[in-house]
Amino acid sequence: MTTATDAETPPATDPVSQDGGNAPRGAVVLSGVTKLYGDQLAVDDLSLTIQPGEFISLLGPSGCGKTTTLRMIAGFEHPDAGDILISGRSVLNAPPYRRDVNTVFQAYALFPHMSVAENVAYGLQQRRTPKSEIRDRVTQALDLVQMRRFGDRRPAQLSGGQQQRIALARALVNRPSVLLLDEPLGALDRQLREEMQLELKLLQSRLGITFVFVTHDQGEALSMSDRIAIMRAGRIEQLADADTVYARPASAYVAAFVGQQNFFRGAVTESGAAVSSTHALVRGTAPVLVNAAQGEAAVRPEYVRIEKDPQAGSATASTDLNAARGELIGVAHLGDTMQYLVRLGDDQSLIVRRPTPDAPALTVGDPVLCTWAAHHVLLFPADDAAQEGGYVAPPTE
The missing domain is CATH 2.40.50.100 (RNA polymerase II/Efflux pump adaptor protein, barrel-sandwich hybrid domain)
Structure with missing residues (x-):
């Protein structure tokens, strides 16, 4: 998995202010967001409000616009129209490292020459966080994913599930208000994927962080989400809790x-x-x-x-x-x-x-x-x- 801190090295500054005016930290609002690739409409006038602390999944087949939507929230893509607010602030002109979010992708992309602890500490070091604070926060992040005893190991010495936990710890160590997850379980076998679904939901419940989860796997979405947004051709076909989507589909x-x-x-x-x-x-x-x-x-x-x-x-x-x-x-x-x-x-x-x-x-x-x-x-x-x-x-x- 790759985290947003790996995408580019940020300067020694804090993320966009987290007070967000009257909006609580972790709230995400997309308003009339549209994204075009040439003449191809990837996201079509999409509006969505995500509550702070909510676990929401964007579910749909390949090409429905779910990953593009996530990448626009992260700052890796810029919408052609509309606005995106995180914690009450527009982030249209903010680069990824200024958005108070972290992104976890399907590819782990851990630094092979670094230990587990060094991988987790990387983002904090780039922000010039004091060394004593880095030590404490890395330990806390590894404890969250039950990987503290592996801190001195290299990624090659870990299983796929363990590498995934390290990627999560690296994303969480920066204490983002929103965690964006793009098909993070896709590389795991079925049994491990089901175990990690439970762990992810428990972790999100403990932390109270907003999780935006992109998947094409209905089982993942149904088992973890507070709400599911079913996407089709760049729009949301239905937005509801798992019971409603399953028992009373809109189409x-x-x-x-x-x-x-x-x-x-x-x-x-x-x-x-x-x-x-x-x-x-x-x-x-x-x-x-x-x-x-x-x-x-x-x-x-x-x-x-x-x-x-x-x-x-x-x-x-x-x-x-x-x-x-x-x-x-x-x-x-x-x-x-x-x-x-x-x-x-x-x-x-x-x-x-x-x-x-x-x-x-x-x-x-x-x-x-x-x-x-x-x-x-x-x-x-x-x-x-x-x-x-x-x-x-x-x-x-």
């Missing part, structure tokens, strides 16, 4: 990107409470369809029940229950859940997940009946961008 794009969904696309019924697709009439109880002739009905795999089909023939949906018949074409053991893949027809399949202890014993080739309640269905206007997100039932061969 088909968000529904597809966060978690997994089965989508049925077809004509919207007259009542607007169902979508009539080729393979099922899918009813919902909370439609968000607005003047749409074509719609998408979405249901998460964990809300679908599956059983061996007691009889052949077509299935019809009652007012509060949806049903579809098909052939089981795949079974996968995912540990605490069993995953089933069902062919509904030539052009669509359905994914089902059941808790392992309650999962039915089924064999590939079995005829199956899948059912799900109407109140678990989300209804959206048809949106091709939903295909950019999470699981969309693929066509079968």
